[in-house]
Amino acid sequence: MDLEVRHLRVLRAIAEAGSLTRAAASLSMTQPGLSAQLRRIESMLGGALFDRRQDGARPTPFGELVLARAHAILPGIDALLSDTARAARRLASPHRVRIGSVGAPLLGHLVMAVRESLPGAEVTARCQYSPGVLLGDLAAGRLEAAALGDHPDQELPPHDGIVLAPLVTEPVFALLPSAHPLAAEESVSLAQLADHDWAVPRPDGDRTREYWDSVCALTGHRPATPYEAEGRQLTELVRVGLAVSLCQATFLESPGVTVRPLAGNPLWYRHVLAWHRDGPLAAHGEALLRTVSAGYLTSCSAAPVYARWRRRHPHAARLPDCAAAVPCGEEGDGTPSACR
Structure with missing residues (x-):
């Protein structure tokens, strides 16, 4: 097996993470799979690269030598890939x-x-x-x-x-069951909505949930959020009357759900x-x-x-x-x- 750039990236990830478990997570690998790959790299290079201990993995003197070369090589490779990707986009059909x-x-x-x-x-x-x-x-x-x-x-x-x-x-609006008493109002406040269960998006790469929580906290209203959903599933939870929620201003009302502005436009x-x-x-x-x-x-x-x-x-x-x-x-x- 020849040494490849991906092997150097693996070694760098282990050194930066300080443990094989954390490095495996950052590389989207399993810990046993990463351990097996590290053994193959060490066998290829001819020596142990890390001391594996209960408190983590630390480079050996031999590993320090290899990592120093990897740190010198990888930035140039990354720059090459970035430059060629940019050039390819310019030439793309x-x-x-x-x-x-x-x-x-x-x-x-x-x-x-x-x-x-x-x-x-x-x-x-x-x-x-x-x-x-x-x-x-x-x-x-x-x-x-x-x-x-x-x-x-x-x-x-x-x-x-x-x-x-x-x-x-644009402002964020309230999404209500059409049969909800608040649906008859011209606008609703966060204080009124806080008395009801909410359907909310999952707290993932999109920070909508975090933003809603932070604004509600500033206004002193923390609603119960027993339902996590997006898209049609969230709308259905509102439609059947299990929850209220928030939506984009351009959300199109459909049978069973009503959109209302939020008083004071807080979001x-x-x-x-x-x-x-x-x-x-x-x-x-x-x-x-x-x-x-x-x-x-x-x-x-x-x-x-x-x-x-x-x-x-x-x-x-x-x-x-x-x-x-x-x-x-x-x-x-x-x-x-x-x-x-």
Whole structure:
């Protein structure tokens, strides 16, 4: 067996974690599998690389030598892979565009925008609840563009080579069973909702649950949350009267569920478009934003409760001029000119 780059990454992971168990978890491996691989690497190199103790794994003097070389080699390899991935995106055929989206009303509009900008493109799409996962896929070159979302004080982290273009920040609304007494109100407060069981998203890579909890805590209202669900399952728990919940302002009411604004607008959600600065969509950033912005306004009109809210709050959830993107970039890098 020849020494490979992945073997050096394994050794680095063990050294950084300080134990085979923690390193196996970070590498998505089993601990026995990692132990077997380490034995093969040690056999190939000709000596023990780590002292395995009850309190962890520490490099031997021989292991320190190997790790020093690995630390010198791996950054250059990582830089090479990053540079070649970026170059490949620049050379990529515009006829294949992969799009990701969170559960928001922008996916269809983004697909249409891509087709308008690249008429001959083959466009594929997939949805994921967590915007962090999609942003990681975008940064790794597994997607060309994505419709993402975040919350105040939980902004998406910047990634090298990725344009993040905020589209609009909208209020979060209440989702109620249609037969619920509060459904007859023009708006409801968090204090009123706190007296009822809630259906909430799972606390995973998407930080929606964390955001809801933090705002409720600040207002002194901590509701009971016996139900964890997303999408249709969450809606069904509300429909049958087991729980109340929160939803995006553009959520479309259906038989059995009612949407109502939250009094005082305590919670907000921001829609964000993202694409590669060097990818096939880089030259079409402004066109994408214009088309998706127009589509978003159509979604607003289709949601009567939100449409009424927007008429009463004309400056609270405005689309930016040409939906300016951040972070701003240099001329010709694919960042819309409204941001320059």
